[in-house]
Amino acid sequence: xxxxxxxxxxxxxxxxxxxxxxxxxxxxxxxxxxxxxxxxxxxxxxxxxxxxxxxxxxxxxxxxxxxxxxxxxxxxxxxxxxxxxxxxxxxxxxxxxxxxxxxxxxxxxxxxxxxxxxxxxxxxxxxxxxxxxxxxxxxxxxxxxxxxxxxxxxxxxxxxxxxxxxxxxxxxxxxxxxxxxxxxxxxxxxxxxxxxxxxxxxxxxxxxxxxxxxxxxxxxxxxxxxxxxxxxxxxxxxxxxxxxxxxxxxxxxxxxxxxxxxxxxxxxxxxxxxxxxxxxxxxxxxxxxxxxxxxxxxxxxxxxxxxxxxxxxxxxxxxxxxxxxxxxxxxxxxxxxxxxxxxxxxxxxxxxxxxxxxxxxxxxxxxxxxxxxxxxxxxxxxxxxxxxxxxxxxxxxx
Numbered sequence: 001x002x003x004x005x006x007x008x009x010x011x012x013x014x015x016x017x018x019x020x021x022x023x024x025x026x027x028x029x030x031x032x033x034x035x036x037x038x039x040x041x042x043x044x045x046x047x048x049x050x051x052x053x054x055x056x057x058x059x060x061x062x063x064x065x066x067x068x069x070x071x072x073x074x075x076x077x078x079x080x081x082x083x084x085x086x087x088x089x090x091x092x093x094x095x096x097x098x099x100x101x102x103x104x105x106x107x108x109x110x111x112x113x114x115x116x117x118x119x120x121x122x123x124x125x126x127x128x129x130x131x132x133x134x135x136x137x138x139x140x141x142x143x144x145x146x147x148x149x150x151x152x153x154x155x156x157x158x159x160x161x162x163x164x165x166x167x168x169x170x171x172x173x174x175x176x177x178x179x180x181x182x183x184x185x186x187x188x189x190x191x192x193x194x195x196x197x198x199x200x201x202x203x204x205x206x207x208x209x210x211x212x213x214x215x216x217x218x219x220x221x222x223x224x225x226x227x228x229x230x231x232x233x234x235x236x237x238x239x240x241x242x243x244x245x246x247x248x249x250x251x252x253x254x255x256x257x258x259x260x261x262x263x264x265x266x267x268x269x270x271x272x273x274x275x276x277x278x279x280x281x282x283x284x285x286x287x288x289x290x291x292x293x294x295x296x297x298x299x300x301x302x303x304x305x306x307x308x309x310x311x312x313x314x315x316x317x318x319x320x321x322x323x324x325x326x327x328x329x330x331x332x333x334x335x336x337x338x339x340x341x342x343x344x345x346x347x348x349x350x351x352x353x354x355x356x357x358x359x360x361x362x363x364x365x366x367x368x369x370x371x372x373x374x375x376x377x378x379x380x381x382x383x384x385x386x387x388x389x390x391x392x393x394x395x396x397x398x
Contacts, residue, residue, distance in 0.1 A: 003121040006070075007128060009073070010114050011132050013076055013077065014135045014136040016170070017110040017111075018140050019142055020103055020143070021049065021143075022140050023143050025144075026144050026230045027156040027159045028231075029230060039354070039357055039358075043353060043354035044350065044354045044355075045093050045097055045100070046100060047351050048097045048098070048101030049107075050104060050349075053107050053343055054340060056104065056108035057112060058340060060109045060113060069117050073110075073174065074174055075109060075171075076107070076171075078106075079102070079106030079109075081163075081166070081167030081168035082164065084161070085165065087100060088157040089157070112339070133262055133315065137259035138259045141259060144230060144248045145248050145249055146162075146163070147159040148247055148248015148251070149248060207326075210321070210380045211321055211322065212337070212338065213376065213380040214377050216342070216345055217373040218373070219343075220345050220373045222311050223349045224373075225311060225367075228363060229304060229308075231363075233300070237300065240298065254304050254308050258308040258311070261310075261313040262312055262313055265313050265316050269317065269320045274320060274324075274385075277317065278317050281314045282378040285307065289307065289371035290368070291303050293366075293371070322338075
């Protein structure tokens with residue numbers, strides 16, 4: 001199998017990875033109706049998928065360094081597909097939670113394994129990572145749109161069943177091509193692919209601290225908005241529509257338009273550095289969170305679009321900082337710590353949102369709390385170096 005074909009499967013893998021993670025936040029609206037649950041209680045059923053996704057990331061990365069990565073990607077397609085299919089046949093909340101937990105375990109494979117493969121086999125890893133990231137963002141949009149349409153037309157179970165079957169088919173095709181090729185060539189070679197800023201240790205530690213704060217508090221904003229957006233639209237657009245497919249369509253529109261927001265940010269980072277880019281994005285993000293907290297009716301859609309655009313635009317910043325300031329010899333471990341913090345927040349945010357909603361704290365108050373989280377990241381970002389660092393290249397073997 002050629003490197004180009006493998007990259008296409010890896011892009012699909014990123015799409016499916018984010019797709020499966022976002023089925024539940026839209027389907028939960030139909031589940032609460034079907035099982036006569038309030039939104040807060042129904043939303044907590046999704047805790048296992050995000051908890052498993054967070055906890056399994058480090059083991060998945062460890063396994064990826066010691067086993068064939070192409071086989072793990074096959075397990076991603078097959079495992080997520082099988083788990084989603086099982087979720088479709090759940091007869092009670094416990095069965096659904098077990099299925100979602102299994103889905104989170106398999107979904108955890110992608111970021112430590114898939115992104116490593118992208119950088120390993122691509123002739124232009126920067127461009128390939130940007131395209132791959134766009135596929136992941138489109139997975140968010142596709143999940144909300146298809147889940148809304150299927151749940152409204154055929155019931156929430158179909159929203160898990162159809163993607164599950166398709167993912168299994170893709171996994172079988174990928175595995176067949178991989179076996180036919182014997183095994184995927186790893187394309188190991190020496191290349192100058194690790195520009196690094198020769199900075200003082202205090203600067204490196206300061207930057208890494210900002211990265212961790214951004215992962216934790218920025219993760220709260222990113223996951224809080226992503227998970228609650230379908231329900232926010234259902235509540236704030238109630239005078240316009242209560243149709244779940246329409247709600248999913250509005251959410252998908254927001255995610256789809258914002259999907260490519262990160263592509264131009266790389267050039268801005270290289271030209272101006274992280275501090276002006278990140279602080280500018282955060283000031284605008286805080287303003288959008290304040291606006292959307294108190295907005296109802298059709299205006300909520302364009303404000304949500306601006307908010308998600310700003311969120312997606314900030315995705316490359318921490319990776320850029322890692323590449324510029326974190327020494328290569330412990331950079332992969334630094335990435336792992338960042339992902340664990342971010343994913344840990346995503347698992348914690350689900351029961352937190354559900355609990356707050358059940359106790360009468362609506363999205364008007366919750367989005368103000370998210371604005372406070374973004375403000376913490378803004379204050380931390382002020383500690384970043386003001387200028388773009390001079391780079392030294394080191395030749396390594398990938």
